[in-house]
Amino acid sequence: MALAWINGRFLARSLTGVDRFAGETLRALDALLADGAALPGGLEFRLAVPPGVAPVPWLTRIPMVTVGGRAGQWWEQTSLPRHCGDDLLINLCNTGPMWRRRQWVVIHDAATFAVPEAYSWKFRAWYRVMIPRLFRRAAGVATVSEFSRGELRRRFGDRSDVVVLPEGADHIGRVEADAGVLDRHGLRGRPYVLAVSSLSPHKNFAAVVEAVRRLGTVDFDVVVAGGQNPRVFGGGEALPDFVRYVGYVSDGELAALYQNARCFIFPSRYEGFGLPPVEAMASGCPVLAARAASMPEVCGDAALYFDPGSPDELADGIRRVMADEALRTRLVDAARARAGQLSWRATAQALIEHVSKVI
Numbered sequence: 075m076a077l078a079w080i081n082g083r084f085l086a087r088s089l090t091g092v093d094r095f096a097g098e099t100l101r102a103l104d105a106l107l108a109d110g111a112a113l114p115g116g117l118e119f120r121l122a123v124p125p126g127v128a129p130v131p132w133l134t135r136i137p138m139v140t141v142g143g144r145a146g147q148w149w150e151q152t153s154l155p156r157h158c159g160d161d162l163l164i165n166l167c168n169t170g171p172m173w174r175r176r177q178w179v180v181i182h183d184a185a186t187f188a189v190p191e192a193y194s195w196k197f198r199a200w201y202r203v204m205i206p207r208l209f210r211r212a213a214g215v216a217t218v219s220e221f222s223r224g225e226l227r228r229r230f231g232d233r234s235d236v237v238v239l240p241e242g243a244d245h246i247g248r249v250e251a252d253a254g255v256l257d258r259h260g261l262r263g264r265p266y267v268l269a270v271s272s273l274s275p276h277k278n279f280a281a282v283v284e285a286v287r288r289l290g291t292v293d294f295d296v297v298v299a300g301g302q303n304p305r306v307f308g309g310g311e312a313l314p315d316f317v318r319y320v321g322y323v324s325d326g327e328l329a330a331l332y333q334n335a336r337c338f339i340f341p342s343r344y345e346g347f348g349l350p351p352v353e354a355m356a357s358g359c360p361v362l363a364a365r366a367a368s369m370p371e372v373c374g375d376a377a378l379y380f381d382p383g384s385p386d387e388l389a390d391g392i393r394r395v396m397a398d399e400a401l402r403t404r405l406v407d408a409a410r411a412r413a414g415q416l417s418w419r420a421t422a423q424a425l426i427e428h429v430s431k432v433i
Contacts (some may be wrong), residue, residue, distance in 0.1 A: 089203060180218070183347075189343070267339060286317060298319045
């Protein structure tokens with residue numbers, strides 16, 4: 075028997091993009107095993123979690139084991155590797171025990187190096203020490219796009235065995251849409267375009283704000299979802315009247331917003347993969363994406379691209395999608411086709427393949 079432990083630290087914290095990747099990959103891996111998938115070489119998986127993590131209801135084939143007596147980074151750097159012994163350790167969320175060689179790590183991007191201003195100095199300092207060491211020492215390294223593979227190799231060393239595990243899009247179809255969000259925010263009266271705000275500078279929401287201002291008087295709303303108020307951009311000036319800020323939304327509310335939006339705007343300057351655009355595409359929502367980083371690779375010909383540094387080009391793209399029904403129909407069809415190529419089951423199958431080679 076060849077045993078591989080999965081680092082379950084992500085289950086003890088609030089959901090982020092890399093945590094979504096880890097959770098959906100784990101769910102798909104468990105489903106594969108439930109369907110009778112044969113694992114090469116007697117390979118078995120177990121999930122190691124810190125104290126306090128509740129049982130995962132959809133985990134039926136991969137045993138979950140509580141390890142150690144502390145949580146956080148201390149748990150990951152000490153309790154976890156000590157428990158795993160000589161078995162392989164799989165880390166899905168960028169981090170892992172720095173001194174361990176017998177591990178397989180997914181490093182999603184090099185954002186702390188490419189856009190350091192987006193992170194606190196403590197977070198940045200820790201990642202600047204840990205990420206290069208993991209990249210060079212781990213028995214296996216994976217990432218989520220060809221763009222990120224190039225970034226990692228350029229910054230940390232020309233390692234030839236880095237593999238790509240593209241992310242899935244099918245999780246959004248599992249969510250029951252909560253259309254009540256439309257009523258709660260008065261979104262049934264006019265069409266709207268959707269964006270997600272963030273304080274991180276590389277997310278570039280300021281470009282959306284400026285493009286909205288340049289649109290002038292329009293017959294649609296702009297809906298902004300996210301945990302941070304977009305007034306922090308543009309010097310704190312008031313947003314145009316047709317901007318509806320709905321704040322943080324649940325997965326169900328987000329699904330409903332995708333399904334009813336005329337288009338989704340993703341202006342980020344730097345992304346290792348970028349889940350929101352593919353979630354929108356899987357929901358049948360046309361996507362306007364920045365022509366930057368991994369986005370052309372991820373979205374292919376299923377998005378309308380714009381220069382992330384040009385609010386005028388973004389404003390023009392919004393006008394076109396809202397006014398040109400033929401363009402919108404083409405984007406919807408292409409979006410569904412592209413999203414159909416991205417599944418978490420394929421991610422899990424690729425993980426099995428590559429982990430088996432390392433073991």
